[in-house]
Amino acid sequence: MANNKTVHILRYGTVAEKVHLEKAFSAFDYLSINGNTAAYVSNAIAKFIVEKFFSNKEKGYFIDPITYAFQNKIDLLFSKSKSTNEYSIKKSIAKLIDIYGLSMNRIKQRIPLVPSDFGSSIDKDSFVERILSFQYNLVYKHVQEQDLQKYLDYIAPGQSDNIPQLRPKFLIAPYFYLDNQAPYWEEWLSLNIELANISIAQSKHNCNNLPVFAQIVLNKSVITDPSSLNKIVKAYSILECDGYTIWIDDLNEHESAKAELNGFVALLKGLPRKQIYNMYGGYFSILLTHKSLSLLSGVSHGLEYGESRMVYPVGGGIPVSKYYFLPLHRRLDFTKAFYLLEYAKVLDTNIENWGSSDKYFSDICGCSQCKKIIGKEMINFMEFESKEFYEIHRKNHVLRRKKASSDTKQNCLYHYLLCKKMEFLQVERKDLKQLLNDLKNKSQLYQACHSIKEGELDYISIWDEICSEAEE
Numbered sequence: 029m030a031n032n033k034t035v036h037i038l039r040y041g042t043v044a045e046k047v048h049l050e051k052a053f054s055a056f057d058y059l060s061i062n063g064n065t066a067a068y069v070s071n072a073i074a075k076f077i078v079e080k081f082f083s084n085k086e087k088g089y090f091i092d093p094i095t096y097a098f099q100n101k102i103d104l105l106f107s108k109s110k111s112t113n114e115y116s117i118k119k120s121i122a123k124l125i126d127i128y129g130l131s132m133n134r135i136k137q138r139i140p141l142v143p144s145d146f147g148s149s150i151d152k153d154s155f156v157e158r159i160l161s162f163q164y165n166l167v168y169k170h171v172q173e174q175d176l177q178k179y180l181d182y183i184a185p186g187q188s189d190n191i192p193q194l195r196p197k198f199l200i201a202p203y204f205y206l207d208n209q210a211p212y213w214e215e216w217l218s219l220n221i222e223l224a225n226i227s228i229a230q231s232k233h234n235c236n237n238l239p240v241f242a243q244i245v246l247n248k249s250v251i252t253d254p255s256s257l258n259k260i261v262k263a264y265s266i267l268e269c270d271g272y273t274i275w276i277d278d279l280n281e282h283e284s285a286k287a288e289l290n291g292f293v294a295l296l297k298g299l300p301r302k303q304i305y306n307m308y309g310g311y312f313s314i315l316l317t318h319k320s321l322s323l324l325s326g327v328s329h330g331l332e333y334g335e336s337r338m339v340y341p342v343g344g345g346i347p348v349s350k351y352y353f354l355p356l357h358r359r360l361d362f363t364k365a366f367y368l369l370e371y372a373k374v375l376d377t378n379i380e381n382w383g384s385s386d387k388y389f390s391d392i393c394g395c396s397q398c399k400k401i402i403g404k405e406m407i408n409f410m411e412f413e414s415k416e417f418y419e420i421h422r423k424n425h426v427l428r429r430k431k432a433s434s435d436t437k438q439n440c441l442y443h444y445l446l447c448k449k450m451e452f453l454q455v456e457r458k459d460l461k462q463l464l465n466d467l468k469n470k471s472q473l474y475q476a477c478h479s480i481k482e483g484e485l486d487y488i489s490i491w492d493e494i495c496s497e498a499e500e
């Protein structure tokens with residue numbers, strides 16, 4: 029399907045992540061930006077795109093309009109004021125409500141959207157128009173407000189009004205979450221298709237015919253139920269969109285049952301051969317981009333939340349710094365990673381400063397972040413360990429939890445991003461059988477280590493089985 033290179037996508041979740049994005053600029057192709065973040069800090073994001081993307085034509089960005097946020101669990105859109113204890117709509121969400129032309133009063137009364145609102149209280153055409161225009165014009169709005177047009181005229185004479193890198197790579201049609209166990213799910217499905225069709229038509233006239241993608245956000249029970257899955261595949265297959273972005277709610281590749289990952293692959297196989305990006309995926313998804321499978325054309329992951337994500341809460345989550353153990357393609361607690369390295373004789377605490385780092389660089393990770401912090405001696409692996417603590421006060425006791433210092437966080441984060449880049453490169457270059465064999469060998473090697481629990485590495489045989497079956 030993908031005649032182009034596999035797209036490595038990074039999710040820009042919160043404002044605080046901007047500094048890391050700048051430093052890790054070489055570690056991704058596209059940036060996926062949450063709608064609420066895009067609305068709330070539009071100038072900061074637009075500035076970043078103008079400065080960084082202008083001379084990097086292969087880079088790109090797109091905005092997830094997160095319209096599903098108004099469909100369920102509206103309570104999550106509110107936050108409690110520390111001073112008054114009162115709940116109010118989060119500022120970034122309030123901006124989005126305004127931009128999308130939704131009723132602020134209604135959201136304040138916590139009444140979620142239902143399919144029958146569309147065509148009655150909400151005009152479908154103008155809803156789509158607002159949402160596409162928000163994505164399409166985000167950067168140019170900033171250019172106008174900051175009076176940067178003259179600058180663009182100077183560097184791009186004659187085409188300054190429509191510099192491709194300053195527009196999103198594609199638009200995402202408004203969409204809603206599909207849960208086959210929730211009321212009206214088939215109505216939501218038809219509405220999604222209708223909104224996507226309107227988006228495709230509108231892009232031609234209003235957005236210079238920019239590609240339109242349909243975002244398919246599903247509950248796990250949809251992909252394990254053949255009849256629901258069939259309805260999804262059928263509905264989205266006839267859509268004349270340019271591609272699909274997919275998000276399966278809380279689908280964790282390392283912990284899912286084989287039936288769930290099989291359902292995910294069945295969905296990918298059922299869809300037409302267009303660009304298909306998984307919005308939250310790990311190494312399994314990257315394997316699915318391999319040219320002998322071609323089931324995905326891109327994979328996205330977050331900076332710290334990683335590789336699976338629950339649909340609700342919207343744009344939230346608790347980032348935890350963990351060390352990405354590249355041989356097993358999984359984030360691990362520092363302590364477990366330490367035991368695995370000791371077990372594989374990569375470090376030895378009986379030797380002065382735990383021995384040389386040569387084996388680590390050849391067998392575990394040779395990324396520039398590891399080289400920088402570990403240097404010659406394995407004792408520096410401690411730099412991935414969280415050294416600070418924070419306290420949670422409960423009625424009768426105090427809980428002490430490990431907290432990553434900002435250095436630890438950065439070490440874990442940059443090592444992680446560079447590992448991901450390496451995974452994309454390897455999957456592009458190596459034979460699939462060889463990649464799967466590497467995986468199985470690593471699983472065998474670490475299986476016997478005492479810190480690996482029974483069944484903990486089962487995901488490797490599941491990935492191997494599914495990829496091998498899909499290749500046939």
Ligand SMILES: [Zn+2]
Pocket residue numbers: 393394395396397398399443444446447
């Ligand atoms: Zn590394």
